[in-house]
Amino acid sequence: MTATDSSILNQYLVGKEPFYQPQHDEVALFEAAYRKRLPVMVKGPTGCGKSRFVEFMAWRLGKPLVTVACNEDMTAADLVGRWLLDKDGTRWQDGPLTVAARYGAICYLDEIVEARQDTTVVIHPLTDHRRTLPLDKKGELIRAHPDFQLVISYNPGYQSLMKDLKQSTKQRFTGFEFDYPNAELEAGILVQETGVAPSIAAQLVTVAATARRLKGHGLDEGISTRLLVYAAMLMDDGVAPRAACRMALVQPITDDADIRATLEHAIDMTFA
Ligand SMILES: Nc1ncnc2c1ncn2[C@@H]1O[C@H](COP(=O)(O)OP(=O)(O)OP(=O)(O)O)[C@@H](O)[C@H]1O
Numbered sequence: 001m002t003a004t005d006s007s008i009l010n011q012y013l014v015g016k017e018p019f020y021q022p023q024h025d026e027v028a029l030f031e032a033a034y035r036k037r038l039p040v041m042v043k044g045p046t047g048c049g050k051s052r053f054v055e056f057m058a059w060r061l062g063k064p065l066v067t068v069a070c071n072e073d074m075t076a077a078d079l080v081g082r083w084l085l086d087k088d089g090t091r092w093q094d095g096p097l098t099v100a101a102r103y104g105a106i107c108y109l110d111e112i113v114e115a116r117q118d119t120t121v122v123i124h125p126l127t128d129h130r131r132t133l134p135l136d137k138k139g140e141l142i143r144a145h146p147d148f149q150l151v152i153s154y155n156p157g158y159q160s161l162m163k164d165l166k167q168s169t170k171q172r173f174t175g176f177e178f179d180y181p182n183a184e185l186e187a188g189i190l191v192q193e194t195g196v197a198p199s200i201a202a203q204l205v206t207v208a209a210t211a212r213r214l215k216g217h218g219l220d221e222g223i224s225t226r227l228l229v230y231a232a233m234l235m236d237d238g239v240a241p242r243a244a245c246r247m248a249l250v251q252p253i254t255d256d257a258d259i260r261a262t263l264e265h266a267i268d269m270t271f272a
């Protein structure tokens with residue numbers, strides 16, 4: 001690799017160890033998948049630690065992490081690259097997937113189901129024995145760098161028939177199913193992330209338990225670990241517990257008056 005090549009990836013290195021609280025044996029399993037360069041999918045509800053896990057693993061493996069937030073307007077060119085026109089003529093610009101495959105990074109496609117299927121198929125030759133990426137418009141076939149690995153994440157809760165991965169895409173990956181951490185681990189995460197007192201962390205987790213029971217009964221998703229972190233941060237800044245909970249745990253997740261009343265009742269009982 002030339003100096004220029006390695007400097008391209010420098011910006012993607014995870015500098016400082018991210019705090020990650022393992023839930024099960026996912027760290028060892030991811031390492032095994034990486035040793036064999038198997039593609040990995042991480043499924044789970046919003047704000048349960050998927051991205052934090054991938055960031056932590058990239059740090060632990062000492063590999064750069066190229067993250068792409070997928071959306072329905074994304075085209076294959078947004079992933080692989082395109083010809084650009086400037087004053088000196090045309091020049092090729094690698095997309096993020098190409099950068100990762102060419103120079104050897106972990107490429108993390110976040111919310112992959114948002115991308116259209118004709119976009120998603122560009123990852124197929126990279127995720128089987130070929131480990132290649134054809135740049136049709138450039139007439140180049142990239143052989144993936146030995147360090148390259150593909151990781152995707154999505155939230156199966158939002159899945160509809162229109163927005164699902166094809167079996168031929170799914171069956172190129174190994175998978176992890178994530179969920180919110182158990183009460184003890186989640187309280188520990190809140191303490192680590194925000195410095196909030198363990199007793200308050202435990203109370204926040206209790207409120208979350210109520211909301212998570214309402215999933216499918218008026219709520220599409222329970223309260224995420226991310227929102228609990230927000231509530232704890234507000235309290236750390238001196239906001240009164242009930243106000244912090246309303247702002248971080250109730251307002252963002254529902255507009256339904258009944259559900260709101262149920263959640264506010266749970267908050268009042270917990271922080272009485
Ligand atoms: N296991 C964990 N260890 C440390 N922090 C965690 C963990 N799980 C959740 N968190 C906290 O929750 C926040 C949200 O986690 P993260 O961004 O990884 O969610 P996500 O699953 O990627 O959600 P989304 O699907 O919405 O992108 C993190 O910023 C972190 O504060």
Ligand SMILES: [Mg+2]
Binds near residue numbers: 050051110
């Ligand atoms: Mg994420």
